[in-house]
Amino acid sequence: MKGEIMLKFSRYAGIDMGNKTIKIVQLEKYKNKIRIKNILSIPNRSQNPFYSKEALSENLNAVFDLIKDHLRKQKITIGIPNDRVLYKKIELPKMRPGELKQAILWEKRELLAQLEGEYVVDYEVIETHANSYEILMAASLKGEVMEYVNIAEKFGLALEAIDIYPLSIARVFKSSFAEHNLVVVDIGASRTEITLFDCGKVDFTYSVPIGGNAMTKLIAKFLSLDEFDAESIKINPGNYQSEVKECLAPLIHHLTLQIIRCIKHFQQRKGEEVKTAVFTGGGGKLLGLRDYFFNETRIEVLLADEIDFPYIEIDPILKSAFDKMEFSCALGYALRGAF
Ligand SMILES: Nc1ncnc2c1ncn2[C@@H]1O[C@H](COP(=O)(O)OP(=O)(O)OP(=O)(O)O)[C@@H](O)[C@H]1O
Ligand SMILES: [Mg+2]
Known part of the structure; x- marks a missing residue:
């Protein structure tokens, strides 16, 4: 018009x-x-x-x-x-696009043959080097x-x-981290995802079955509260800061160890340091968490909110x-x- x-x-x-x-x-x-x-x-x-x-x-x-x-x-x-996906990272030599497709098809077949049950496999080329490709394959249950x-x-x-x-x-x-090695820690309600990035590219991801729900349950037990009240105290501890800190200490320690293990695994393979951690997910807001992690690792911690x-x-x-x-x-x- x-x-x-x-x-x-x-x-x-x-x-x-x-x-x-x-x-x-x-x-x-x-x-x-x-x-x-x-x-x-x-x-x-x-x-x-x-x-x-x-x-x-x-x-x-x-x-x-x-x-x-x-x-x-x-x-x-x-x-x-x-946690519903199986990952496999492969490296293939440089080849023509048609050949690459065929080579990935063979890799897919091999992966499917190793899995029990009916899976579907998809892939993404995450990096093209001078002489090779880095490919992330992901398998999920077809159903x-x-x-x-x-x-x-x-x-x-x-x-x-x-x-x-x-x-x-x-x-x-x-x-934001194209030239950094980075660990992203996503603390949800039931799970924590720990994902390592090599200058912006996915290196690996690991799912830990611990998150904010487990924290709330520990607070409820320690302070003899129902989960509704325990959830509010977790988010806003007020006068209960020291009690919350005390009862969550073993869980936070365990989670931190899992993150450190992933970082070490990355550093040993790559021979490079991970200099930054980004915390995200609702559970990443837990009071005192970033200070605890920094004191244990000396790795700079940013909250997703700050990026x-x-x-x-x-x-x-x-x-x-x-x-x-x-x-x-x-x-x-x-x-x-x-x-
Ligand atoms: N300020 C806060 N301090 C501590 N924990 C918090 C805060 N705000 C939210 N949470 C917790 O974050 C969790 C929810 O986060 P999120 O929305 O990322 O989970 P989700 O994505 O639904 O779960 P999942 O990733 O496990 O599937 C809850 O356990 C909630 O109690
Ligand atoms: Mg989540």
Whole structure:
């Protein structure tokens, strides 16, 4: 129409199926500008064990039912929880693209032959060197992958991609740490993901079945409280700071040891230091955690909140609500299509 400028936006949505909350980030891209337009956090209400197919199905149905109208015409990427994926990293010599495809096909077949049950395998070339490729392969149970696809279809939605955790987190932090070795520690409700990056590229990821829920349970037991009150004290300890510190000490110590093990494994193989740790996930906000970790490791600790994403605008009405600690993973899934 005369006088009207038609702007052509592409819209992307990233869905992070957390064990406490399911986080959704919606982006808009116009030319090279990426803007976060909407965020949503939906409580995970499933009573089924969080790793079960039933819980996945219940949560996906709840999410799509609630927001299907907001997801139409968007490129939707959904993440598979990190502990539901098996990873294998391979290196292949430099070859022509057609040959590379064939070589990866053989690697896929070999990986599938080693696994019990019906799996699907996908891959990403994460680095092209002068003489070789570094490739990350990821295998997930076919039944679980199909659950995502089928439930989305039931609500008339098409998934652009089913993605894996380390690639999502790489998209979020790699431009800030392109020349650094980095460990990202994502402390969620049920799990902590420890992911090592070699100058912005995924090196490996490790999932520890400990998170904020275990902390709340320890506080509840120590102070003889119900979990609701224990959760509030964990978030805002007030006069109970020393008690919280005392009862969480063994768990924090154990978690720190796991992170140190991962860092040592990286450093021994690469012969390079890890100089920075980024804490993210709701549990990463725990009072005193970063100081404890720094004292044990002397590694600089940043909270995801403190990191700028210079290439991403946040819609002004969302600014204070966009909690980078909680939404970084969903943001990474949304960025899959946008980059
Ligand atoms: N200020 C705070 N201090 C300590 N813990 C906190 C704080 N805020 C949130 N948490 C904890 O963070 C956890 C939720 O974090 P998050 O939303 O990242 O988990 P999730 O993604 O749903 O779970 P998971 O990653 O295990 O699937 C809860 O255990 C919550 O109690
Ligand atoms: Mg999480």
